[in-house]
Amino acid sequence: MTVLFYALGVLLMVLGIGASIALHEIGHLVPAKAFGVRCSQYMVGFGKTLWSRRVGETEYGLKAIPLGGYVRMLGMFPPKAERHMDAAARSGRLTAMIDEARNESLAEIGPGEQHRAFYRLPTWQKITVMLGGPVMNLVIATVIFAFFIPLYGATTFVDGARVSTVSECVRPVSSDPAAQAAPCTAADRPSPAATAGLQPGDEFVSIAGQPVTSPADVGALVRTRADQPVPVEVLRDGRRVEVTLTPIANEVPQVDGRGRPVLDASGRAVMTTAGFIGTSTERPTQRYDSLADVPAFVWSLTERTGRVVITLPQRLVDVWNAAFGPAERDVEGPMSVVGVGRVAGEVASLDQVEDGRGGQIQVTWVDKAAQLWVMIAGLNIALFVFNLIPLLPLDGGHVAGALWEGLKRGFARVFDRPDPGYVDVARALPLTYAVSLVLIGMSLLLIYADLVKPIRL
Template structure:
């Protein structure tokens, strides 16, 4: 059963990513056709074509390698006036880089048909070209927002409740835990909650004579009541019970802003002396209002942008972990293989309610879409952001020329950027290969 659930989780995310890629390309396709650009191909995947069907002037299909997709439009590269003679393109240089540009223009020119003069991409106004290129990332943003709305408003977010999920039998100090102790010994003092007779499943309703409103409220009052014997009321199987508990003053780890244990400059755990009774809270999904959707999306985008801004160092860290005994950073980049593995782990956790597992998978697909949105905005070819940057540069050149009453410099020739495009493409493929390898030999596991 566990294996089947693992496979279902992987399939859920795989289908979600495939649909996201397809809709990303639809985001390019629809405005391109709306602006009368002739679109020759709409393909999901790369490599050999598995299936395709022509509808009108466009071939729609699926290719063998499901690593992305593309929309092919005529006139992506403008002709070079110096190379153009009677409508044909000839080589003006024998240099390797210049030849790359010439070959690209020649291939683009071969796609042209009579009547395409006003249907080529490069002849669109700059604002229309930007809309076409941003259509794909925008679609991923819309998918991410919709899925976050489903997640927060439909399923809810996991929040701690005043129902106990765990009651410790003894108190294990931070130093003992750091030394690897996980089991109670006769020398360890009994945990106050266990000593007071509390059991997993009990719901705390009152503490020191006052109603308990939330887990945060209860935790705060326990921390402040160290050494004091206070009455506590709890519900067990629908019956109300009373007992007395004495929170123990003990050193507990301090949580950082990210929820992980905080460490000082020397890397040692930061602790503080607080009241402690030795319990853990159960969680439940609480639906959120629509006003929480955009802030959650913004927080996720900010986190993704931080990863991408530090991507070179993050990739180096992944490489070091993959080829050494170092642990992977769970907040670092991962490939679709890693995402699929995480999805499988989530799906196979039978002790977690089905609703919570499905909610987590939905959130995972939403985060992947937001990552695609941010990544595709990087202003480097062959990414969408590179095409946008080229269009903006062309517009800037023309405005400057007009301001200083110089001749119109014409279209910005993206074909001249092909060497950089190929270099970026090679780097992206190398990074993808590294991440896939790391996700196989040193996978990130969020549920150790």
């Protein structure tokens, strides 16, 4: 039965992703048609066509590989500008490839259809068409959370570091666990945190004058200051409290630049001697419970997703190190559709979860359905943010081209210069193909990592 539920969870997630992609493309299709652009195809998926039907001038269909979709619009590439003619005659294979793609696009424009070409749209209409897809994903996520948050509430992490526990005395972290947990005695040295009066629930504001934005900052600022008095400012019950503590040199796990333990080839933590104050820290959380909280929650989730996208190169390096080494996967790192499906299967097949006090809580079908809906909403936030990257073939690349075109034309009008014409996005095709190869490589790496070392939520 567990296997059946697992498969059902995967199937439901596949359907949710497919529906999100289909609605994303609707977000492009509707404004394009409204602005008069002829759309010959609306397809969900890539590869071989499994089913299609023509309605009016548009063919609607499903393809074999459900990893995306597209709307085929008339005249995506403008004619070649006169100033590029001579350069093209002296160029080689890349220009021939660009010209071939441009000519294929222009060949679709029939007699009397020039006014229905996408490239002829005003700048604001081009931006509206290309942003329609990502905005649709944002709307989907917002609608889901508008139902979910008033019923269940939601919690998200915020910047900062909160004290979760305070050690009363100092013992090497590598000592025997039983000895580590034993009550402190008069022979034990009090921890700097206990001596300074730090308490669970205190939120670090600054250490040694440096702001604290994450638990990793606490370790980074304390470890290098063994035996040095350090001013610390914390937030306690809404008021700021200043203390001074002196970190003690102690044996602690070595961490990387993001505050995660460094592991050796056997998977054990590498130990080092560094400053120690005797606290464990966690990220503070923000609670959302009402419909009025939905915009703030969606913004928070979008901002966190944006940070992941901005740091994607480093995160992919982390994924590589985890897939081919002893490092662990970051639970806030990127996942492939395989990883998402795997998590969905685990959610659907889960019967009980720990309650944090050593007991178990029964997981109902309502709980599972809610969690799957939240995952779909999170994926739509990811689609929204990722598609805003200003690189072709992503929607953000088309938006960037339209903005550049509008900027050039506005500059020409202000300074009474000739109209510079349309931005020839076809000339960016080599970059488009390069970005596509990078995206394919990224997808293959994430799929492999999700198979050999999946993220456990």
